[in-house]
Amino acid sequence: MARKLKEHQINRDWCKGCGICVAFCPKQVLELDKHDKVVAVRPEDCICCKLCEIRCPDLAIEIILDEGEDND
Amino acid sequence: MAVKDYLRERFFPHMWCPGCGHGTILNSLLRAVEELGLKKNDIVMTSGIGCSARISGYVDFHSLHTIHGRALAFATGVKLSRPNLNILVPMGDGDALAIGGNHFIHAARRNIDITAIVMNNRIYGMTGGQFSPLSGPGIKATTAPYLTIDSPFDVVKLATAAGASFVARSTAYHARESTEILKKAIAHKGFSVVEILSQCPTHYGRKNKEGDAVAMLEVQKNNTAKIGSKALAENPNLIPRGIFVQEERPEYCSEYDKIIQHAQQR
């Protein structure tokens, strides 16, 4: 069964708008807003691969899964 | 524990530039420590000087932020006095292989149980973009306005020849792979060297027109291939990634213990 997303937890104070997570998201879920902070604009397309989370140089984005899933 | 529990959150946001690969290496390393289930109290990180070396301030382990090139010397002292602790030594390419080159080869030769991580952005980031022994020919640096002419060290070959018993390479782009390799390197008993290609968009990227962090990560993705892969066989110019050496060999602290016992029996 596919993992279910609860939310993208984004730390706006830590995000520096480098765009790495945006560029390498396989589903184009993420965009930078006018303040150069990341936002999940298409959360329904997220496949919870966590590539954004593991590559973020600023540890500013975390994928939170639905209750009962292993959030490691 | 969650990854964040291994951070000193009070120092965040960190000082690294937007898109600096060193941040991703910190991210990969924290995941390795978390997945191995290590206790914070059982880890000592020593670092020298450089943007890379600032990493020791951000982790909630025992940490020593020491002097340029000498992180492995301090680490050797810590390990010999407390051999049960896990010692992590992240270094920049200048820190590890220019000023610290001698410490590097001799730590490898002794096969002391330390995990050395070379955060290789092929430039001196902190001091404004001088070339390093890992830059290679044909790059622009403040100390080489008309391009560099020196050949680089190959960290993998150097560490192997010097006697490291675990030698591997990955990149910031391959963050999951880095975590898997770091887990094995930390668990390995002996001197482990993990080279992780990093990006310095601020100096290397700007001077060499490699573009922003995203473009530099594309280079890491396109210019490297796993050892044993078809891509590497077809294009030997690619930089190989993976584990090159993983061998059991007498470890320095264990041998030292034996000598103490031998001396006491006389």
Ligand SMILES: Cc1ncc(C[n+]2csc(CCOP(=O)(O)OP(=O)(O)O)c2C)c(N)n1
């Ligand atoms: C003994 C000594 N020599 C020189 C310096 C100046 N210095 C500070 S950092 C650095 C090099 C940094 O480059 P690197 O180790 O590759 O790390 P990066 O900043 O790229 O992560 C130098 C030469 C110093 N601090 N101490």
Ligand code: SF4
């Ligand atoms: S990778 Fe991290 S710092 Fe960069 S834009 Fe995404 S969340 Fe922000």
Ligand code: SF4
């Ligand atoms: S978890 Fe994967 S699909 Fe979801 S936003 Fe992150 S990179 Fe995109």
Ligand code: SF4
């Ligand atoms: S100068 Fe380069 S190495 Fe230093 S923090 Fe900035 S991007 Fe990273």
